[in-house]
Amino acid sequence: MSYLLPTYANFPLTAVRGEGVRLWDDAGDSYLDFCAGIATCSIGHCHPKLSQAISTQASTLMHCSNLYQIPQQKELARTLVEDFVKTPGKIFFGNSGAEANDGMIKAARRYGHAKPDQDGKARYEVITFNLSFHGRTLGSMAATGQQKVQEGFAPLLPGFRHVPFNDLDALREAINDSTVGIMLEPIQGEGGVNVATADFLKGIAELCAENDLLLMLDEIQCGIGRTGTDMGWQSICPELKPDTISWAKGLGGGFPIGAFYVSDRVIDADGTELSSLMSAGSHGSTYGGNPLACAAALAVLEEIQSAELTGNVQQREQQIRTAITSWEHPVITEIRGKGLLLGFGLNSEALDVPEGATPAAYLCTKLMANKLLTVPAGPETLRWLPPLNVTEAEVSEALEILKNTLDSLAIC
Structure with missing residues (x-):
């Protein structure tokens, strides 16, 4: 029995610890957190300063x-x-x-x-x-x-x-x-x-x-x-x-x-x-x-x-845009936004989504299963909001997870 008002449609994940861009659940699994509290954990989880x-x-x-x-x-x-x-x-x-x-x-x-x-x-x-x-x-x-x-x-x-x-x-x-x-x-x-x-x-x-x-x-x-x-x-x-x-x-x-x-x-x-x-x-x-x-x-x-994090934000945005554009992936229609507030438009006709589910929310659940946390921005937009100090290597890791997940869901 829950004593919480059911005002949130929670994802099935219980967060217990965070460090930088990583979040751990109660089973000990680690995730790349590109939700960051919906743009809130701007310098990552538990930054020492x-x-x-x-x-x-x-x-x-x-x-x-x-x-x-x-x-x-x-x-x-x-x-x-x-x-x-x-x-x-x-x-x-x-x-x-x-x-x-x-x-x-x-x-x-x-x-x-x-x-x-x-x-x-x-x-x-x-x-x-x-x-x-x-x-x-x-x-x-x-x-x-x-x-x-x-x-x-x-x-x-x-x-x-x-x-x-x-x-x-x-x-x-x-x-x-x-x-x-x-x-x-x-x-x-x-x-x-x-x-x-x-x-x-x-x-x-x-x-x-x-x-x-x-x-x-x-x-x-x-x-x-x-x-x-x-x-x-x-x-x-x-x-x-x-x-x-x-x-x-x-x-x-x-x-x-x-x-x-x-x-x-x-x-x-x-x-x-x-x-x-x-x-x-x-x-x-x-x-x-x-x-x-x-x-x-x-x-x-x-x-x-x-730490001149605005400079890092600009570099990571370019890294993300360059990589995703190069894929020419049938599921992604466009990239919107600035810096590390980015939305990826989704082609619902190219994505295998169960009846009754929205493309963005369904993709978020599949990405979470592959250890990448993201958030929708409406029914057909996937949103990335990682910490401003996310590294090049962490972005590369997230991009790999995103591409592999999209490939697995794309309708050939």
Whole structure:
């Protein structure tokens, strides 16, 4: 008998230990982990620097209220703003990506009150995109552009409109007097590893400037080095200047932490900064930004920078693309994504899949049987999200497993 709510369709694997890119189950079997907690274990399992930082901080001070000053929180915020975003702004720390997105949405609502429409009514609507995924709280779920995530939870929180991804004309037509922001993942993870084009991102920035809207980026899966650049959008359109950004997953390397950034840009003739709208009492989190979580995230960011992991990400992406392209495999239709957020489109007609199973999920079970852990991104996309420090040899091993598995399942 299980005492857990059945909210996850678990794979039949019980994980008990991890080291680097390896994960061990309760039977002692070792797996290459190219899921990495769904882009969360950014520097691998139990990295010595991360484990040491957690241990040291845990023996000193794990938690105190945000009513007091927290030095680790201040240093983490400085590092994110100065070394990663590189545009002046302020940070709020929470515990998860969904919380971070809810915080961004609240910041947009605040902006809509500070800058209402011509009739003086507060603007509140945020435009998001089909196939997006922003979380499972009531707010972030309503922002998500996937009906399957929302089923059974109506009425949804009002204030969201979903339009096709990479369709600037549809986006332009969706803007109305109530619109206050445009929120998107530069690379959609759960929706199929769909990459925003540079022209699309530039077009969004122009529409935001023309209509006084906030440009809101969800970098929960694609941020913090995963695309081979510090921020996900920088791998597509580096000149972009977002108003708000959310992070989680890889920020803590496996330790729970979420965050969102709000720009310091001036929004009126009085010199008001956008970040100042989230004033005392406007938002809060009991555990957010505690010393232990911040110490963990600081260790992760320091390792990404000192080990120059974005360079390794770029090299491993090229290794993967070169190898898979050379196969000309009938099952793989295309490679989407950036860095080590990659999606392999699957030709369902060339794959021997049991009735009722989706190609991606079925392939994941077969890969797991061959000691490679992966994750789907929709029914016909296989997703790879290995740690940013995965080695050339480990990628070669994973590629061999993938090819052999595809060969065994391909319909001749």
